[in-house]
Amino acid sequence: MKKILLYILMGLVILYCLFPFFWTILTALKPSDEVFSLPVIYLPKTLSLENSENVFSKRPFGRYILNSLIVAGGATALTLWVASLIAFHLRSLDLKKATRIQRGLLIGAIIPPALLAIPFFVVLAKLMLVNHYFGLILAYAALNLPFAVWMLHAAFRQLPKELDEAALMDGFSPMGRLFKIFMPLSRPTLSITGVLVFIFCWNEFILALTLMPSQLKYTVPVGISMLSGASVYEIPWGEINAAVTLTTIPVILIIAVLQRWVIEGLTTGAMKG
Amino acid sequence: MAEVELKNVIKSFMGGKITALQDINLKIPNGMFTSILGPSGCGKTTLLRLVAGLEKPDAGEVLIRDSVVNDVSPRERNIAMVFQNYALYPHKRVFENMAIGLRLRGYPEHDIKKKVVGVARMLKIEDFMERYPKQLSGGQQQRVALGRALVREPEVFLLDEPLSNLDAQVREVTRTELKRLFKDLQATVIYVTHDQTEAMMMSDFVVVMNHGTVKQTGEPISIYNDPDHRFVAEFLGTHRINLLHGRIEQAKFISDDGFIVFDTKIKTQGNVLAGIRPEHILLSTHKEIPLKGISVLIETIGSTHLVSVRVGENEFKILTAETPNLQKQIMASFSLHDVYFFDDQSGRRLRPDFF
Ligand SMILES: Nc1ncnc2c1ncn2[C@@H]1O[C@H](COP(=O)(O)OP(=O)(O)OP(=O)(O)O)[C@@H](O)[C@H]1O
Ligand SMILES: [Mg+2]
Numbered sequence: 001m002k003k004i005l006l007y008i009l010m011g012l013v014i015l016y017c018l019f020p021f022f023w024t025i026l027t028a029l030k031p032s033d034e035v036f037s038l039p040v041i042y043l044p045k046t047l048s049l050e051n052s053e054n055v056f057s058k059r060p061f062g063r064y065i066l067n068s069l070i071v072a073g074g075a076t077a078l079t080l081w082v083a084s085l086i087a088f089h090l091r092s093l094d095l096k097k098a099t100r101i102q103r104g105l106l107i108g109a110i111i112p113p114a115l116l117a118i119p120f121f122v123v124l125a126k127l128m129l130v131n132h133y134f135g136l137i138l139a140y141a142a143l144n145l146p147f148a149v150w151m152l153h154a155a156f157r158q159l160p161k162e163l164d165e166a167a168l169m170d171g172f173s174p175m176g177r178l179f180k181i182f183m184p185l186s187r188p189t190l191s192i193t194g195v196l197v198f199i200f201c202w203n204e205f206i207l208a209l210t211l212m213p214s215q216l217k218y219t220v221p222v223g224i225s226m227l228s229g230a231s232v233y234e235i236p237w238g239e240i241n242a243a244v245t246l247t248t249i250p251v252i253l254i255i256a257v258l259q260r261w262v263i264e265g266l267t268t269g270a271m272k273g
Numbered sequence: 274m275a276e277v278e279l280k281n282v283i284k285s286f287m288g289g290k291i292t293a294l295q296d297i298n299l300k301i302p303n304g305m306f307t308s309i310l311g312p313s314g315c316g317k318t319t320l321l322r323l324v325a326g327l328e329k330p331d332a333g334e335v336l337i338r339d340s341v342v343n344d345v346s347p348r349e350r351n352i353a354m355v356f357q358n359y360a361l362y363p364h365k366r367v368f369e370n371m372a373i374g375l376r377l378r379g380y381p382e383h384d385i386k387k388k389v390v391g392v393a394r395m396l397k398i399e400d401f402m403e404r405y406p407k408q409l410s411g412g413q414q415q416r417v418a419l420g421r422a423l424v425r426e427p428e429v430f431l432l433d434e435p436l437s438n439l440d441a442q443v444r445e446v447t448r449t450e451l452k453r454l455f456k457d458l459q460a461t462v463i464y465v466t467h468d469q470t471e472a473m474m475m476s477d478f479v480v481v482m483n484h485g486t487v488k489q490t491g492e493p494i495s496i497y498n499d500p501d502h503r504f505v506a507e508f509l510g511t512h513r514i515n516l517l518h519g520r521i522e523q524a525k526f527i528s529d530d531g532f533i534v535f536d537t538k539i540k541t542q543g544n545v546l547a548g549i550r551p552e553h554i555l556l557s558t559h560k561e562i563p564l565k566g567i568s569v570l571i572e573t574i575g576s577t578h579l580v581s582v583r584v585g586e587n588e589f590k591i592l593t594a595e596t597p598n599l600q601k602q603i604m605a606s607f608s609l610h611d612v613y614f615f616d617d618q619s620g621r622r623l624r625p626d627f628f
Contacts, residue, residue, distance in 0.1 A: 162360035165327050170421075171348045171377035184364045 021248075028052065028242035035238045051242035055227070058239075063216060064223035065247060070133050071208070071219055072201035075140035079197050080190060082141065083148035088178045090149070091156040102150060109146035116143070117210045124211060136211045136219075140204065144197045155189035156182055191258040202251055220247040275338035275351075275428040275461055277301040277324055282333035284319055293319040294485045297333070301478070306455050306462045308472035311482035312508070317465040318357070320482075321431050324463060325354050337429065353422035354431040358438070359414050361406040361421070367393075368402040371421045378425075392423045395454070412443045419451075430455070430462045436471065448475060469509050473497065481505050503620035506548045506613055512579060514613075515554075515589045517547040521614070532585030535562045537609065538625035544617035551579060551592040553611035560606035564589065568603050571596075 027035060028051050030044040055061045090098040120139045121130065129135030159182065167177045183190060208219040218226065224243045227236055278301070284294040293316045301307045309317045322328040323335055326347035334341050342350055353374075361370050368389060375385045393399040396416045406414055415435055422430055435451075436444045452475045455462050466472050472479050473493045481488045481496065481504075489501045500506035506514050519528040526537050526547060539545075554564065566584035573579075580591045582603045591605055614623040 160358065160360060162356040162358055163362070165325075165347070166354070166356060166360040166362075166421075168327070169325065169347045169352070169354055170374040176377070181362065 024241045025245050027238060028245045030238060032238050051238040052246060054236075054239050055243045055246065059223060059227065060216070061223060061243060061246075064218050064220050065250070067133070067212070067217055068202055068220040068247070069250065071136050071140065071212075072198050074133060074137040075144070075201045076194050076198045078137055078141040079144045079148050080152075080194055083145055083152050083193070084178060084183060084190075086145070086149045087152035087156050088174075088182060090153045095157075098153065102146075102153060105146040105149055109143075113143055113204070114206050117206050120207065121210050131212050131214045131217055133212075133217075136208060139207055139211060140197075140201045143207075144200060148193050148197060151189055151193045152186065155186040159185055187261050191261040195255055195258055195262075198254060199251060202247075276303040276336075277429055277461065277463065278336040278339075279320070279323070280334045280336065282323060282330045282335065284316075284323060284328060284330050292485055294323070294330075297485075297487055299480060299487055299490065301461065301463060301480075304459045304461055305477040306452070306464060306475060307478040307480060308476040309463060309465045309480045309482060310469060310472040310508070311467065313467055315482045316485040317467070317482060318433055321354070321433055321463060321465050324429070325352055325431055326350050350429075351427050352429040352431060353425045353427040355415075355418045355422050355433065355435045357433045357435070359406075359418040361414060361417055363406055365405075366402065367398065367404055367406070367409070367417050370406065370417055371424050374421065374425045388424045389420075392420045396420050396423075411438050411440075412447065415439060415447070428461065430460055432462065432464045434465055434467070436466075437468075451475065470511065473509070481508065483508075500548075500613060501622050503546060503548070503615040503622075506615070510550060512551045512590060512592055514548045514550050517549070517587055518544070518617070519547060520544050526614075528585065528587065530586040532587070533564070535609065537612075537614065539614055539623050540625075541616075541623055545623060546615040546617055546620075548613040548615060549589075549607055549611055551590040554589060554591045554605050554607045556580075556591060556593045556595055556597065556603065556605050558604055558606050560608040562607050562609060562612075564603075564605040564607065566603050566605070568597050568599055568601050571599060 026042070026044060029047050029049075030041070031046060031048040031050055034041050034044055034046075090101060093101075116139075124130050124132075124135040124139070127135070129138070163181065163185075164177060167181045172180060203221060204219075205221040205225065209222050209225075212219065212222075220243075224240055224247070227240050227243065228234070279297045279299045282294055282297040282299075283292075285292045297320065309320060311317050319328065323330055324337075326342065326345060330343065335343055337350060337352070362373070365373065371389045371392065372385050375388060380388075389402075390399065393402060396419060398413060398416045398420060401409060401413060401417070406417065409417065415438070419432075419435065422432075436447055439447060448471060464472075464475065476493055478490070479493050479496050480490045483504050489496055489505045496505060497509050500509065503516070507516070517528055517533065519526055519533070521527075521537060521539050521542060523542075524537055524539060525534065526539075526545070527534050528547075564582070564584055566582040566589070568580050569583045569588065570581035571578055572581075577592055577594055578596060580593060580597055580603070582589045582591055582605065589605075591603075597603065615621065616623055
């Protein structure tokens with residue numbers, strides 16, 4: 001009896017969480033006249049790909065997705081790489097000192113990204129990196145570093161110190177220890193951190209808009225916000241929802257691939273000797 | 274093969290709050306199996322890590338083959354270490370665990386293969402080469418860790434209590450195997466242990482440590498028979514040495530309770546501890562110093578018995594093959610040259626020809 005109740009409650013929670021997403025998908029699949037009809041039509045009477053086609057034909061949406069992939073992918077790789085280097089060094093310091101440095105980093109993370117849009121723009125403009133992928137990648141990496149360092153430092157600290165020392169005596173160089181010992185053994189943390197950083201970059205709007213304002217450099221969120229109808233008063237809900245649905249798919253795929261490692265970490269985490 | 278030497282080495286932790294080693298002077302002979310023996314926390318691991326180069330001494334010098342290595346990095350010291358928890362790479366197979374040290378030193382692949390397989394055969398782990406460390410038992414992991422050290426053919430082997438995680442039976446077998454292995458290799462081995470049996474059985478040379486200082490060094494048998502310090506006498510031996518509080522007046526030993534009095538050759542006056550090992554007391558009156566008391570406890574260990582005999586206010590343990598009765602009058606004896614005298618304050622050995 002208790003179990004049934006639990007399942008019902010769980011079902012309700014899932015429904016509550018996923019409803020907006022279902023609604024998005026359903027709207028995306030409706031022909032345009034059904035989107036606005038009153039009373040609301042919940043399940044589309046006819047399924048149509050009209051919205052999805054429009055998204056790609058009216059706008060270079062493929063290009064936006066590519067932009068997003070480059071920026072989010074690049075920023076994730078850069079963040080993990082730099083954070084690993086920092087965390088590796090922090091680990092070699094004594095815990096008190098390392099924690100103090102880490103706390104300093106975290107202060108930087110408290111500032112809302114929107115507040116940093118203009119400073120970032122000024123700096124990147126000086127570096128001639130506005131409208132360049134690398135500029136936005138740098139900005140995203142800077143924003144995500146404190147969090148990533150925090151996660152990786154914790155993971156590196158968990159590895160027994162003797163493992164590192166054995167590697168040292170075996171003749172590994174410092175970079176060898178980081179890339180051949182620390183990082184492979186911290187794969188679960190690396191993948192969780194990577195997923196979260198990627199999602200942040202994939203969804204980020206204000207910096208993407210500010211730092212890559214040229215049309216061809218729009219990322220997906222910016223591209224969606226720029227979708228408009230024939231007049232100011234017409235909001236193309238069907239197309240917006242189709243775009244959102246299409247651009248969520250890459251994220252889901254990436255998580256699905258990395259999930260294997262995340263779960264591997266959860267089940268084989270305990271490591272003796 | 275190389276000699277290892279420590280000169281006036283001092284090491285402390287937490288900015289000097291914890292002194293792990295104080296003024297260590299030590300010569301570890303070339304090509305010998307040397308045990309560092311001492312109770313937990315006495316600084317054995319710290320000493321080993323200093324030789325390995327994983328810690329830097331606060332002061333003093335570490336020498337390998339007569340050259341100071343204080344500023345030489347661990348990987349350039351030509352040493353190999355077996356850690357207490359083995360520290361195998363969990364994400365590499367056994368073969369790779371053993372081969373990686375050679376690979377990083379640029380050996381050609383067929384040499385690596387030959388060496389690893391050779392060592393694996395010697396250690397009887399050749400069937401596990403494709404497994405991950407997690408898929409091995411503790412004893413097998415221990416062999417792999419040892420194998421990783423052996424393939425490198427270093428000048429000095431450092432082993433930190435490699436048997437402490439094994440169960441009693443495996444430990445005994447491995448103890449014998451290790452001794453034979455290193456005897457054949459004629460390598461310089463520094464072996465850390467807190468188990469005196471292990472140290473006595475395996476080593477050519479023993480270093481006894483306590484509270485970050487070296488108490489005595491020498492061959493196992495000479496340390497056992499001729500301890501320099503009360504601590505050494507107490508720490509070595511399967512059965513704890515009997516210690517008797519008393520004083521020496523005009524070369525005569527008088528126990529605190531006045532029950533035991535005998536002549537000695539010690540010239541010093543004052544409070545002392547007399548130490549006598551359980552196996553040196555006979556349950557007969559053949560020896561010159563008699564001991565009369567009541568048996569209060571009998572502990573049987575295989576074919577021998579450890580009898581506790583109450584004499585005045587003291588209790589003596591006596592090792593014997595006979596089976597005495599409980600609560601009976603016991604006549605025992607021992608001879609003067611089996612008695613060690615220690616200064617009551619410093620614990621230092623008092624010898625007959627002291628002055
Ligand atoms: N990294 C460290 N930081 C602080 N104190 C330490 C550190 N390493 C060792 N110590 C201290 O130094 C002393 C000696 O430690 P060490 O590990 O050498 O002992 P040990 O003889 O190996 O003991 P065991 O037999 O338990 O392994 C101990 O008091 C220990 O607490
Ligand atoms: Mg230790």
